[in-house]
Amino acid sequence: MTTFKALTIAGSDSGGGAGIQADLKTFQELGVYGMSALTAITAQNTLGVQGVYPLSVEAVKEQMKSIADDLSPHALKTGMLFNAEIISAVADAVRIYSWEKLIVDPVMIAKGGVSLLQQESVQALIEKLIPLSYVITPNIPEAEVLTGMKIVTDEGVRKAAMSLHNMGAKHVVIKGGHAAHPDEAVDVLFDGTDFFEFSSPRFQTENTHGTGCTFAAAITSELAKGQSLYDSVKTAKAFITAAIKNELGIGSGHGPTNHWAYKRTGVSV
Numbered sequence: 001m002t003t004f005k006a007l008t009i010a011g012s013d014s015g016g017g018a019g020i021q022a023d024l025k026t027f028q029e030l031g032v033y034g035m036s037a038l039t040a041i042t043a044q045n046t047l048g049v050q051g052v053y054p055l056s057v058e059a060v061k062e063q064m065k066s067i068a069d070d071l072s073p074h075a076l077k078t079g080m081l082f083n084a085e086i087i088s089a090v091a092d093a094v095r096i097y098s099w100e101k102l103i104v105d106p107v108m109i110a111k112g113g114v115s116l117l118q119q120e121s122v123q124a125l126i127e128k129l130i131p132l133s134y135v136i137t138p139n140i141p142e143a144e145v146l147t148g149m150k151i152v153t154d155e156g157v158r159k160a161a162m163s164l165h166n167m168g169a170k171h172v173v174i175k176g177g178h179a180a181h182p183d184e185a186v187d188v189l190f191d192g193t194d195f196f197e198f199s200s201p202r203f204q205t206e207n208t209h210g211t212g213c214t215f216a217a218a219i220t221s222e223l224a225k226g227q228s229l230y231d232s233v234k235t236a237k238a239f240i241t242a243a244i245k246n247e248l249g250i251g252s253g254h255g256p257t258n259h260w261a262y263k264r265t266g267v268s269v
């Protein structure tokens with residue numbers, strides 16, 4: 001039996017709800033062997049981000065080399081990359097090691113407002129990483145920054161998806177957590193030709209810390225196993241919906257989601 005392997009290149013969240021920790025928990029739940037290359041350490045909990053400590057670019061490069069030399073991933077995702085130097089190193093690694101199925105989750109700002117990507121690095125993301133991506137998974141504010149468009153309507157979401165596709169992303173998923181729909185959370189997939197919508201009820205909750213990371217990690221897991229992109233997004237949507245619906249209620253701020261709900265509570269969504 002093949003063991004499918006997935007890699008996350010992202011920051012550590014000491015509170016365990018987002019970043020590397022969310023990604024590895026998701027890989028594990030979806031039956032994929034998880035590996036990580038850390039880009040930064042954050043001191044973080046459900047109340048916010050108290051500290052950000054980026055690693056040296058050498059440390060990031062060496063982790064990726066160790067993985068490439070021995071444990072080539074079937075799919076990989078990026079999360080918090082923090083600066084342009086790290087973005088360039090990741091883009092180089094993807095090319096040098098011929099890594100396919102790159103999922104770029106363009107993490108920019110933590111829910112409390114602290115920056116997880118230096119503002120001047122957005123251009124590096126656009127020029128170096130987006131053209132290598134198999135899928136890019138921005139939330140609406142991130143899609144606005146990357147495209148320079150203001151997104152207000154469903155039509156606006158579709159236009160931004162086309163623009164990101166024109167920037168070189170093979171596929172685009174714009175996540176709808178920040179959209180105006182009062183009852184539904186709708187994510188939109190664009191494959192360069194057609195649009196597909198993935199909808200769930202919108203839960204009235206503050207506990208959405210790490211939803212974006214978890215959703216992108218679930219897509220990565222399913223792609224690593226060889227599923228089609230459509231099926232991968234469908235599973236990821238079910239995974240994140242179960243994780244939000246069955247919130248853990250820990251911490252006194254924006255709490256994490258429940259990574260084991262999808263597999264272990266038998267909830268249907």
Ligand SMILES: Nc1ncnc2c1ncn2[C@@H]1O[C@H](COP(=O)(O)OP(=O)(O)O)[C@@H](O)[C@H]1O
Pocket residue numbers: 138139140175176177178185186187200201202203204205208210211212213215237240241244
């Ligand atoms: N209140 C909510 N109820 C149901 N699903 C949600 C809710 N908030 C976010 N989601 C879903 O969680 C995933 C992450 O979305 P989003 O919050 O937009 O990303 P990010 O965490 O990157 O800001 C998407 O699948 C989105 O539809």
Ligand SMILES: Cc1ncc(COP(=O)(O)O)c(N)n1
Pocket residue numbers: 010011012013018019020042044079080107109110111116208209210211212213214
């Ligand atoms: C280390 C790290 N990476 C990413 C996020 C974004 O979290 P979210 O998925 O809630 O946007 C975070 N808060 N911390």
